[in-house]
Amino acid sequence: MEKNERFDERLKVLHDTIQHKHTSRIAHFSNFFTWKILDSDLKPKLSEALSDYGMLDRIQCEFQERYDFDVHYDPLGRNLLKPAALLGGNHHLVDDEQESINFFDHTLLQDDEYPAYKTDRWGTSWKMFLRKYPDLKQGLMAEAIAVNTENNAYLPYIKAKLAKEYGCPTCYNCLAQVPHERFHKYYRGIKAASLDLRRRKSELIDAYDAIMEDEVMPGVHKALATDTSECMVDLMVPLLAHTMMNMKQWETFYWPYLKQILDAALAANKTVMIYLENSLIRFKEYFQDYPKGFLVLVPELDDVAELREAVPNACIVGGITAQLLGRGTPEECVDRAKKVIDQMGDGFMLGQNKMMSFRNDCKRENLLAVCEYVQNFRW
């Protein structure tokens, strides 16, 4: 990979921080998503930017040139709106006036189809696809596949560009999820998947065991064999669906599968980022026995100091809230950055506490103030 002269220094700071080594400066992690589009001096409509990868490229570069982050969780690469719009069915509503993207909870897998999904993944996926896009003509689907080649090409392109032009390492290359996540968000929806935890326990366990054995773990092992030495972390695991589970459900439907993934990564001497929605603290015991230098936690609701106490072996990313960045003053934001850096010490990267998506999540002047502070900070 071609790299800007700052790449090696940024990567070393990121890696050393994960290993809880003392670093001369604090790494700055970007958890910014569509806010970047709203902040851009190009002033595009949300729908306009999201359907134009060239514009997203400009916006990402503008964002990096203005704020100079060390690493980006999202380089504006997560975007299937163009092919989805072509196919005619869309579970996203992009509202340019409200500057929002809403995702509608939906059910594609029918109540009794867990056994079919277990044994015939492709066949059931095909059925779900045709439910999502009924009466779809072959020519239109072929066009959508052609359009989707842009999406496939954009993510590796922008990652390489961030490394070459700005010295920003890729946050992660490989992702793994426990089986329940796909049902929670995409196949059954939040409501139906939550009911399934009570009503279809054995079918779920049966299906999840099979998915882990023939799909997730082979994928994880393949990912762990990839050279990810120039990424911030080796594997990323998003934790979303755990928010809807009680402890017993977590122990049955989530933790056994997450543990397999984590243990495989640990055995391969790799690092794992856990990107969290909501909170992790009630599950803290499950993560406390992993060694320092293995886990990176990117929390949403958990206060970073409380999370440090709960899981002291993990590198923590965060510390500045959207509430402060959006509604505070530059001075308040810098004071918070000072406080949290001093409080957290080694094994900490400054970042934001949520996927920064809405205009009110951040004021440019506040972010500039924090960036100036953290970029000049030295122990």
Next chain:
Amino acid sequence: MAFFDMKEQVDGYIREIKTHPSDELDKVIDTDPQKGLQQMADLLTFLPEEQRKGAVVGFVMSMLCD
């Protein structure tokens, strides 16, 4: 600095797709997963043959998670 631009390439892919007979393009996708997969792969002549089925599978799995 150059910026991402695949318009010409994608337009070329779509032109290639439209060279297929209109009765094939206008046909509704087969509900049989293997037949449907093959029929769709056969339309993706803008890709090398060995990549076509994978492109259909990858697309379907991506769009289910959109």
